[in-house]
Amino acid sequence: MLGWELPPYNSGGLGVACLGLARSLANQGVAVTFVLPQKQKFNIDFLNLVFADIKFSDKLESSYTPSILFEELNLKNPISDFVSAALLFGKRVGEIAGKYNPDIIHAHDWLTYPAAIAAKKVTAKPLVSHVHSTEFDRTGGHFPNPEVFEIERKGLEYSDRVISVSNFTKNILIGNYGIKPDKINVVHNGCEQIEKSEFPPALTALKELGYKIVLYLGRITLQKGPEYFIRAAKKVTDYNPKTLFVVAGSGDMQEKMIAEASYLGIMDKVMFTGFLRGDEKNKIYQAADVYVMPSVSEPFGITPLEAIANGTPVLVSKQSGVSEVLSNVLKTDFWDIDDMADKILAVLKYKSLTSDLRKESGKELPKINWDEAARKTIDIYKQLLF
Amino acid sequence: MPSICLYFQLHQPLRIKKYKVFDVGYDHNYFNDASETRLNNKKVLEKVVKKSYLPTNEVLLNLLKKYPKFKISYSFSGILLSQLKEDFPEVLNSFKKLIKTGRVEVLSETYHHTLAFFYSLPEFERQVKLHSQLVSKLLGVTPKVFRNTELAYNNALAIWAEKKGYKAILAEGWHTFLGWKSPNFLYRPFGTKKIKLLLKNYKLSDDIAFRFSENTWKEWPLTADKFARWVDALNGNAEVVNLFMDYETFGEHQWADKGIFEFLKDLPRQLLKHPDNDFVTPSEAAERYHIKDVLDVPHIVTWADTERDLSAWTGNEIQRSAIDFIYALETQVLKSQDDSIIEDWRRLQTSDHFYYMCTKWFADGDVHKYFNPYESPYDAFISYMNVANDLKLRINSQRSKTK
Numbered sequence: 001m002l003g004w005e006l007p008p009y010n011s012g013g014l015g016v017a018c019l020g021l022a023r024s025l026a027n028q029g030v031a032v033t034f035v036l037p038q039k040q041k042f043n044i045d046f047l048n049l050v051f052a053d054i055k056f057s058d059k060l061e062s063s064y065t066p067s068i069l070f071e072e073l074n075l076k077n078p079i080s081d082f083v084s085a086a087l088l089f090g091k092r093v094g095e096i097a098g099k100y101n102p103d104i105i106h107a108h109d110w111l112t113y114p115a116a117i118a119a120k121k122v123t124a125k126p127l128v129s130h131v132h133s134t135e136f137d138r139t140g141g142h143f144p145n146p147e148v149f150e151i152e153r154k155g156l157e158y159s160d161r162v163i164s165v166s167n168f169t170k171n172i173l174i175g176n177y178g179i180k181p182d183k184i185n186v187v188h189n190g191c192e193q194i195e196k197s198e199f200p201p202a203l204t205a206l207k208e209l210g211y212k213i214v215l216y217l218g219r220i221t222l223q224k225g226p227e228y229f230i231r232a233a234k235k236v237t238d239y240n241p242k243t244l245f246v247v248a249g250s251g252d253m254q255e256k257m258i259a260e261a262s263y264l265g266i267m268d269k270v271m272f273t274g275f276l277r278g279d280e281k282n283k284i285y286q287a288a289d290v291y292v293m294p295s296v297s298e299p300f301g302i303t304p305l306e307a308i309a310n311g312t313p314v315l316v317s318k319q320s321g322v323s324e325v326l327s328n329v330l331k332t333d334f335w336d337i338d339d340m341a342d343k344i345l346a347v348l349k350y351k352s353l354t355s356d357l358r359k360e361s362g363k364e365l366p367k368i369n370w371d372e373a374a375r376k377t378i379d380i381y382k383q384l385l386f
Numbered sequence: 387m388p389s390i391c392l393y394f395q396l397h398q399p400l401r402i403k404k405y406k407v408f409d410v411g412y413d414h415n416y417f418n419d420a421s422e423t424r425l426n427n428k429k430v431l432e433k434v435v436k437k438s439y440l441p442t443n444e445v446l447l448n449l450l451k452k453y454p455k456f457k458i459s460y461s462f463s464g465i466l467l468s469q470l471k472e473d474f475p476e477v478l479n480s481f482k483k484l485i486k487t488g489r490v491e492v493l494s495e496t497y498h499h500t501l502a503f504f505y506s507l508p509e510f511e512r513q514v515k516l517h518s519q520l521v522s523k524l525l526g527v528t529p530k531v532f533r534n535t536e537l538a539y540n541n542a543l544a545i546w547a548e549k550k551g552y553k554a555i556l557a558e559g560w561h562t563f564l565g566w567k568s569p570n571f572l573y574r575p576f577g578t579k580k581i582k583l584l585l586k587n588y589k590l591s592d593d594i595a596f597r598f599s600e601n602t603w604k605e606w607p608l609t610a611d612k613f614a615r616w617v618d619a620l621n622g623n624a625e626v627v628n629l630f631m632d633y634e635t636f637g638e639h640q641w642a643d644k645g646i647f648e649f650l651k652d653l654p655r656q657l658l659k660h661p662d663n664d665f666v667t668p669s670e671a672a673e674r675y676h677i678k679d680v681l682d683v684p685h686i687v688t689w690a691d692t693e694r695d696l697s698a699w700t701g702n703e704i705q706r707s708a709i710d711f712i713y714a715l716e717t718q719v720l721k722s723q724d725d726s727i728i729e730d731w732r733r734l735q736t737s738d739h740f741y742y743m744c745t746k747w748f749a750d751g752d753v754h755k756y757f758n759p760y761e762s763p764y765d766a767f768i769s770y771m772n773v774a775n776d777l778k779l780r781i782n783s784q785r786s787k788t789k
Contacts, residue, residue: 239407239408327762328745328764330764330765331762338408339406341407341408342406342407342408342772343764343768345407346407346767346768346771346772349771350704350767350771351703351707352702352703352704352706352707352708352767353703353704353764353768355703356702356703356704356745356764357764360702360745
């Protein structure tokens, strides 16, 4: 299995998903050798971890860093550095792949595709590429990086089978990458049993004043639809002025988000918390009256599951994979600001709606697990091997 | 002996269009969706009329002509009759033709197809009266047998119906209160002296209404001959076999190409093959047959889902909060004396609105999803509450006008 990151050294959901799937595969009897580009210290005993020992320069910044930082780093095109890193990883994996003699090569997202192609060439074993997100999602369909796009397309072409994390993503692979539908299997992500404890409530002073809290939590990037959240916020506060919009996360559209809020005259209704982790994150979920994920293009989306685990009602965009696996959440088109605002206002107003959403979505959570995803993945392995 | 009692339910609700909070105070037309979705009431009714009502009426009229012993009964919601009168008068005429044969009984229910009995008795009585007036005006008959919305029934309802002079009342023949008793006899509701209770034989009714096209069912395909032999087998141990179902069973729930009309066409002939079988209407059944026992039904029983209770309409909090909201407006609505406010308020009581908010999809999922024109129960609730708030606003502004 070829990956780019694993928790706790992860910048997003990719590492979490890889670990969840790999653990359940291991539990179901698959011997997983997991290859990462960089040597780091992990406390993982169920995987055979292998490091390609690449020394990345400190300047290889996460693409999630706000754009202003990129300018300071004086990189003309930071993503290109990822491309070279991916190619370097590919070269190194080509050198070591033969040693491990795998039955199946399973590669997660484009950063590992050069490595996947190299490994396939060396070992002549079937390749499964696993698509957690595409360049189309990350750019909202506007000006995808041609180098990344080409690596993705090549990797998918070389693959014997493609796993996509949702039907939503499958359709992108068919429509934008020209992959044949019968080569793609949808395996919805699972979700770890989320550790959840009751915290002393956050933002109590505001809540005591009668304010309702609407939460955005995630990277502030084009893909996540932050501007739609702000526009819906405007509509909501027009009807219910005692509403606060909390934005937890960081990203290259943060300035734009602030500008939009200030242009709409609702800066006093929007709070930015910065990036939150662990207990802080759970605390903010628990403080929220509704969690909104207005993503423009979300292959899966784990945050709604975290919100549900914390007992918070959820509104997700229909342009997301997670909306395929959840029934008891509110759903909207990301661009339909009126509908989004209408639904936010309803959940803030009607206690019965909050209560039923919380109760019924909570019942769905245990059904979304990695064991089920691993079972489907093993079926795919078997089809390729026998 | 068994006499076969066929009763068909006819109802199409006025579904609420997608109505946002931003429409409150501006748009007072709640039921005029003109989209291609299943919220477009006229479009839905047009489809049902074409696929079900008209072809079924034709089959039944021919059967009534051909078999002098053949009889049926209908219960129409007022909501449906008024829609037919408005948009499909030819369908209303076709029902009139059937009724003219003298072998079609029409039953009593609430005009707006509501659960008002369990929320407001005076309002319930007003709706039953409105229904009788409409049936008498449009169809020229006076109902003598009562059946409540969704077949919702308990002792109290039977006591009420007896007081109002009804000869009989209908209910689901559910085992929780029947125990070892058979639904194929008449009973006396607990606490009454005269009125008789007819119980739906849900096994035989649902064989037609739900299972007819189900090719995984071991009895599939169901022929009229096979079905009639099941009824014959009850001989000696049954007096009335009550087959109660939605009229849309024919052509809409069970499709023409699956053979439902051939089944219906052949059914009277097959049933009448046995010399002891015949057909009755509910009134005739009550006249002809004696009661076998007293039946105690303290809790509400309906014909829905595996629970056979009201949980499909009032099982979760959004449903309960919506239904409580609408009935809490009663005094103010009636005080307004504004016909359009009163009528809209009653239309918002139609049981279907609450059914669309049902969240128990995982056990009984298929039926609920099939009948739900909204994307989710939560969407149904949100549009409903927005509309209900608009109605409340109208009452208030009307009140300040009269002041």
